[in-house]
Each structure stands twice: as C-alpha cells, then as structure tokens.
Amino acid sequence: MGILLLILGIVLIVAGVYALLQKQLLWGIVLVVVGLIVAPSNLFLGL
Numbered sequence: 001m002g003i004l005l006l007i008l009g010i011v012l013i014v015a016g017v018y019a020l021l022q023k024q025l026l027w028g029i030v031l032v033v034v035g036l037i038v039a040p041s042n043l044f045l046g047l
Contacts, residue, residue: 002040009039 016031 005038005040009035009037011035012038 012035
C-alpha cells in the first residue's frame with residue numbers, strides 16, 4: 001500500500017509542476033501540496 005501512495009504522490013507532484021509551468025498557479029500549488037501529503041515521507045526518504 002505504501003508504494004502505491006508513493007507513486008500517487010510522485011504523479012501528483014509532477015502534475016503540479018507541469019501545471020505551474022502552464023501558468024496555472026493555484027491548481028499547481030494544490031497538486032504539489034496534496035502530492036506531498038499523500039506520499040509517505042518514510043518511503044520517499046528511504047528511512
């Protein structure tokens with residue numbers, strides 16, 4: 001389950017960065033923040 005959350009978080013962060021590059025600031029910020037919340041930090045950091 002943790003690896004699925006990690007993949008989902010990474011996808012959300014990438015989509016948020018892409019939205020920011022498309023000048024959609026609010027949508028991009030929301031996606032990045034949700035991606036950081038969803039991605040389990042212990043798997044992402046390798047702890």
